[in-house]
Amino acid sequence: MKRENLPTWQELEAHKKTIPEIHPAAVIAMLEIKQAAEDIQASILSVLQRDYHLSEGKFCTLIVLHQHPEGITPSTLAEKVGVARATISTMLQRLERSGEVRVEARSEDGRGKLVRLTSQGRAFMQEVLPPHYLRVSKLMEKLTQAEQEELIRLLRKLAGD
Template identity: 60%
Template structure:
């Protein structure tokens, strides 16, 4: 998937004449970053969706659950995955229905709950994660380790408030 609707440098320079703060090279760089992110996300998500019927959001939730075998409060799960509590509630209900997760009363805080993967959910993740991480590694191996470190540094700098 390639975007063909990029503005030209000339078009951006025309806009910059009206709004001098517009930097054509910055706009083109960001559009290229967005295009690359969409292509990468699509190539990875296609396998997850087609082979495992797994969305990126559900994968994030299941990874956090996989990392917390003792269980985790739904509010913490929402915070760690960047989704609302309502979304977590819906996702967890579906995962419980599908036998991938369980919800129990938190033994330390009797008012709270903890979500954890079932044996079936853990087995599913043990099946999904190696291939998922291999696809990511294969993609990232196009860059040297130094280039990967620089990319991480630049993306971190770019995404800070």
Template identity: 55%
Template sequence: MKLEVMPTKKELEQHAEIIPEIKPASILAMLSIMQAYEKIKSSIQDVLEKKYQLSEGKLRIMIILHQHPEGTAPSFLARHAGVTKATISVMLRRMIRDHLINSIHDISDGRSKKITLTPQGRQLMDTILPEHYLRISKVMENLTEEEQNELIRLLTKIADI
């Protein structure tokens, strides 16, 4: 979402005359957050897609698996990646095809599966993660640590997490 043209405060104030609950400053703040998010996301995601052919969703799954080297259930991955079980099934099939992950039977419960990174997937993560975290650090370098903590606090408050 590229917001080339944002509504002006005056335009929003005109809408607020019709619906008094409209808060122009709130709308401008939220649109600014969304615009910043899109710019940041594309600057980080473009590298992952162009250099590694890795989508944001695949990266999220691989980070979870990297944090759980013993493997984890597809339902755990779906829940922590914020996707449905149907979506995770499709993603996992593609990642198995690409030799990034393995699906093995869980020894403790023969009916269920565990998903693990392949050696190739683990090596990819060992390469990508430091670079990925460096890109994120560079995005945030204009803010002091105190400002970053305040930003986290404010975004958490907005999202009511």
């Protein structure tokens, strides 16, 4: 939803006459959070797609694998990335063909699978992550460190953490 499509305070006050529990500030704050997240995500993803040919799903998958050098099961990976098992299966096939991941039988019983980054995948992430974190840091420079910490606290509170 673009900012010009956000309801005005006056529109929300009019709706409040029908449903008194509506709080205009709450609605506008939530929509502003959503818009800011979409804008930030679009700017970050455009660089990842342009410079590294990474989709959001592939990038998230590679980050989770990077965080689990010992390997992770495909079902746990799907859960952490937030996609269906079928989606992760297709993505892993592509990543395996390109040499970035290795899917192997688990040593305990040979029935389950374990996924981990290959040395090529680890090298790729070492190339991608530092400039990615720098871009994110630059985006957040609009806020002081104290404001960033307060934003983290507020967002976690809002999420119920």
